[in-house]
Amino acid sequence: MGDHSGRFDVMEDQDLQHLPTPCALVDLERVERNCRAMAATARRLGVRLRPHVKTHKCIEAGRLQRADAPGIAVSTLAEARHFAAAGFRDITYAVPIAPERLPEAVEIGRGIDRLSVLVDGAVAVAAAERAAVAAGVRVSVFLKVDCGYGRAGVDPESPAAFALARRLAASPQLDFRGLLTHGGHSYGSRSVAESRQAAAQEAAAPVAFAEALRREGVEVPEVSVGSTPTCTALAGEVEDGADTVGGPGAPWEGVTEIRPGNYIFFDVHQAAVGSCRLSDVAFSVLVTVISHHSERNRLLVNAGSLALSADPGPRHIDPHCGFGVVADLTGEPIAGLRLSSLSQEHGWVEAVSGDGAALAAFPVGIRLRILPNHSCLAAALHDRYHVLRQGRLVAEWRPVRGW
Amino acid sequence: MGDHSGRFDVMEDQDLQHLPTPCALVDLERVERNCRAMAATARRLGVRLRPHVKTHKCIEAGRLQRADAPGIAVSTLAEARHFAAAGFRDITYAVPIAPERLPEAVEIGRGIDRLSVLVDGAVAVAAAERAAVAAGVRVSVFLKVDCGYGRAGVDPESPAAFALARRLAASPQLDFRGLLTHGGHSYGSRSVAESRQAAAQEAAAPVAFAEALRREGVEVPEVSVGSTPTCTALAGEVEDGADTVGGPGAPWEGVTEIRPGNYIFFDVHQAAVGSCRLSDVAFSVLVTVISHHSERNRLLVNAGSLALSADPGPRHIDPHCGFGVVADLTGEPIAGLRLSSLSQEHGWVEAVSGDGAALAAFPVGIRLRILPNHSCLAAALHDRYHVLRQGRLVAEWRPVRGW
Numbered sequence: 177m178g179d180h181s182g183r184f185d186v187m188e189d190q191d192l193q194h195l196p197t198p199c200a201l202v203d204l205e206r207v208e209r210n211c212r213a214m215a216a217t218a219r220r221l222g223v224r225l226r227p228h229v230k231t232h233k234c235i236e237a238g239r240l241q242r243a244d245a246p247g248i249a250v251s252t253l254a255e256a257r258h259f260a261a262a263g264f265r266d267i268t269y270a271v272p273i274a275p276e277r278l279p280e281a282v283e284i285g286r287g288i289d290r291l292s293v294l295v296d297g298a299v300a301v302a303a304a305e306r307a308a309v310a311a312g313v314r315v316s317v318f319l320k321v322d323c324g325y326g327r328a329g330v331d332p333e334s335p336a337a338f339a340l341a342r343r344l345a346a347s348p349q350l351d352f353r354g355l356l357t358h359g360g361h362s363y364g365s366r367s368v369a370e371s372r373q374a375a376a377q378e379a380a381a382p383v384a385f386a387e388a389l390r391r392e393g394v395e396v397p398e399v400s401v402g403s404t405p406t407c408t409a410l411a412g413e414v415e416d417g418a419d420t421v422g423g424p425g426a427p428w429e430g431v432t433e434i435r436p437g438n439y440i441f442f443d444v445h446q447a448a449v450g451s452c453r454l455s456d457v458a459f460s461v462l463v464t465v466i467s468h469h470s471e472r473n474r475l476l477v478n479a480g481s482l483a484l485s486a487d488p489g490p491r492h493i494d495p496h497c498g499f500g501v502v503a504d505l506t507g508e509p510i511a512g513l514r515l516s517s518l519s520q521e522h523g524w525v526e527a528v529s530g531d532g533a534a535l536a537a538f539p540v541g542i543r544l545r546i547l548p549n550h551s552c553l554a555a556a557l558h559d560r561y562h563v564l565r566q567g568r569l570v571a572e573w574r575p576v577r578g579w
Numbered sequence: 580m581g582d583h584s585g586r587f588d589v590m591e592d593q594d595l596q597h598l599p600t601p602c603a604l605v606d607l608e609r610v611e612r613n614c615r616a617m618a619a620t621a622r623r624l625g626v627r628l629r630p631h632v633k634t635h636k637c638i639e640a641g642r643l644q645r646a647d648a649p650g651i652a653v654s655t656l657a658e659a660r661h662f663a664a665a666g667f668r669d670i671t672y673a674v675p676i677a678p679e680r681l682p683e684a685v686e687i688g689r690g691i692d693r694l695s696v697l698v699d700g701a702v703a704v705a706a707a708e709r710a711a712v713a714a715g716v717r718v719s720v721f722l723k724v725d726c727g728y729g730r731a732g733v734d735p736e737s738p739a740a741f742a743l744a745r746r747l748a749a750s751p752q753l754d755f756r757g758l759l760t761h762g763g764h765s766y767g768s769r770s771v772a773e774s775r776q777a778a779a780q781e782a783a784a785p786v787a788f789a790e791a792l793r794r795e796g797v798e799v800p801e802v803s804v805g806s807t808p809t810c811t812a813l814a815g816e817v818e819d820g821a822d823t824v825g826g827p828g829a830p831w832e833g834v835t836e837i838r839p840g841n842y843i844f845f846d847v848h849q850a851a852v853g854s855c856r857l858s859d860v861a862f863s864v865l866v867t868v869i870s871h872h873s874e875r876n877r878l879l880v881n882a883g884s885l886a887l888s889a890d891p892g893p894r895h896i897d898p899h900c901g902f903g904v905v906a907d908l909t910g911e912p913i914a915g916l917r918l919s920s921l922s923q924e925h926g927w928v929e930a931v932s933g934d935g936a937a938l939a940a941f942p943v944g945i946r947l948r949i950l951p952n953h954s955c956l957a958a959a960l961h962d963r964y965h966v967l968r969q970g971r972l973v974a975e976w977r978p979v980r981g982w
Contacts, residue, residue: 271869271925471734478677478982481956520956522731579602
């Protein structure tokens with residue numbers, strides 16, 4: 177593997193010539209490398225890794241992530257049910273739960289060691305307590321904290337946040353697991369330096385809140401943070417340091433676990449932010465050229481917004497970025513081509529030079545790969561992933577869908 | 580029905596209070612009304628209606644459309660297979676076919692009266708002939724014509740287009756069905772007037788090309804045009820005219836069939852363009868408020884880009900349009916709320932006024948509907964549609980997925 181991960185000789189590649197297009201490809205060497213790197217980052221930061229499975233939603237990928245992690249995070253109860261049935265026993269449902277879904281969450285949790293849910297207000301807390309009483313169990317809860325992203329979560333400096341945390345900790349029906357935040361504004365970063373700032377902000381708010389609560393005698397077992405941009409940004413910061421950089425003075429002192437997810441596949445957005453290289457992107461869509469009109473500087477591939485998602489990509493970094501990166505069958509980006517537009521089942525490719533003659537190498541029938549702008553959204557559009565090792569098909573993974 | 584189509588008393592609506600959220604809703608009265616209106620438009624234009632099923636991809640909706648139509652158009656071979664198995668016998672696969680998929684298309688076509696494929700270049704024509712020889716059948720083909728959209732299709736004024744049409748008509752392996760175009764630039768219209776201009780352009784190119792071919796003795800049975808914006812724009816033009824406005828001098832003289840699809844559901848984009856009213860939108864996503872922070876003018880619903888798609892909406896008309904329209908349980912838009920952002924499983928709602936106090940009426944646990952920006956993309960994210968009549972659940976429809 178090493179530098180050759182994910183590369184192989186196109187001429188010998190029979191499988192990629194025969195899969196029906198469009199279809200989803202996963203490069204297993206890249207997945208394994210990405211998983212090893214994030215596990216190493218967590219060890220060196222001195223935090224536990226709780227991988228988020230929302231990007232892939234399939235058991236096999238979750239098992240690769242779990243090799244170094246005791247638990248997982250999920251984005252839907254459908255994922256929770258699916259992974260619980262496959263033997264994953266410590267699951268955090270990392271989206272504020274709709275009160276109506278609490279009985280279902282409690283039921284899933286009964287079959288495993290722990291399903292933790294997220295609350296950020298009194299209505300959900302009361303619903304969790306009712307569900308606990310009805311089922312005769314204690315419900316594990318995290319208090320969602322806003323760290324400046326402004327999405328969900330209590331303001332950790334507000335009196336209401338303190339009151340809610342005290343109530344969670346004191347409730348006989350609830351098992352208060354601690355504080356959880358998501359620095360989603362890191363997706364707006366333009367550089368690793370900005371992601372590091374987001375990382376500092378992401379940890380500062382819940383760590384300070386946890387310390388304040390502990391001073392009041394409230395036990396706060398966990399402080400859970402970390403998105404792919406913030407974790408990879410800190411990885412760069414620590415990579416020249418000691419084997420372990422956790423502990424006092426460490427970048428995320430006071431943090432107990434991280435929950436990145438996208439890193440298993442990465443994507444064009446993450447490469448633009450500096451979280452990875454394009455050669456780390458492990459998910460792509462295999463396509464065929466279906467129309468070719470060099471006179472109008474246009475070729476079409478048979479993947480549109482239903483195979484790639486309509487995600488516009490990191491336009492805050494590159495206003496001219498396309499709807500994905502056009503690559504050859506090895507996954508190597510093809511210079512000079514731009515995926516300029518998508519309709520439902522068509523992807524529009526043009527030569528950046530404006531000279532359609534540059535498209536001559538890609539006639540109707542030739543196959544290409546598209547690296548997606550946002551792998552979480554693109555992967556969710558496919559009911560199976562064709563898994564490759566050294567360019568040969570070695571497995572088919574089926575993600576779980578719905579909610 | 581009439582003016583009350585799709586409206587009902589919320590207090591009596593038990594089904595909408597019990598469906599797990601997020602989930603897809605279809606208002607059957609609106610679907611039926613939209614289907615009747617498009618059938619009437621086709622009759623008055625003097626053209627056949629060949630509804631496109633790409634928006635809903637389910638048999639039940641296709642049957643409602645077929646009541647007034649002999650055939651359908653599809654956007655994937657998966658749809659072709661699914662509808663053929665359900666008794667749909669005249670299908671046009673209205674995307675240029677990847678040469679590799681021709682044997683599969685021929686196989687589907689053998690089981691029904693006709694599966695027509697689209698070609699716009701010599702490579703695909705040769706592949707169609709090979710597939711026909713291999714299967715011992717003739718393959719029905721349309722020549723895709725560009726009408727100014729610039730996506731797929733031959734330039735109808737080019738010598739190459741004439742040569743290709745002659746070759747199709749002369750091929751013993753092929754059944755040349757005629758010319759087909761898609762005025763996709765109508766989706767960039769800002770008004771009905773602009774859609775009418777697009778409609779004129781959409782028909783002019785293939786009609787003139789068909790006439791030129793006929794002067795050379797080439798038989799051109801069909802001229803197939805029409806998207807939802809162009810068809811509805813012309814409907815407005817003809818609605819005060821005679822019962823039939825086809826024939827010489829009619830808006831689309833020379834056109835034989837239209838292939839609109841989105842009209843069955845419509846969406847926020849179509850309403851902005853003037854193709855429909857928001858009260859015609861028949862597809863929506865039922866959501867629950869999961870987080871409420873009026874102090875930061877924010878509430879969150881449990882539908883993000885995986886339940887609604889990341890389609891940014893008609894920003895060319897309204898730069899401040901949201902990622903869908905927030906509506907109450909009857910489907911009535913709620914003034915003053917904006918769906919300002921989406922993440923994977925979260926929708927961010929704010930008060931347009933900037934005053935979060937306006938969110939007080941929507942606490943955690945309350946249910947809302949989101950009318951999608953683009954129903955074709957949003958519907959494709961759901962594995963079932965909950966079908967309502969008078970607000971009561973009357974059916975569950977399952978769309979076909981994949982390619």
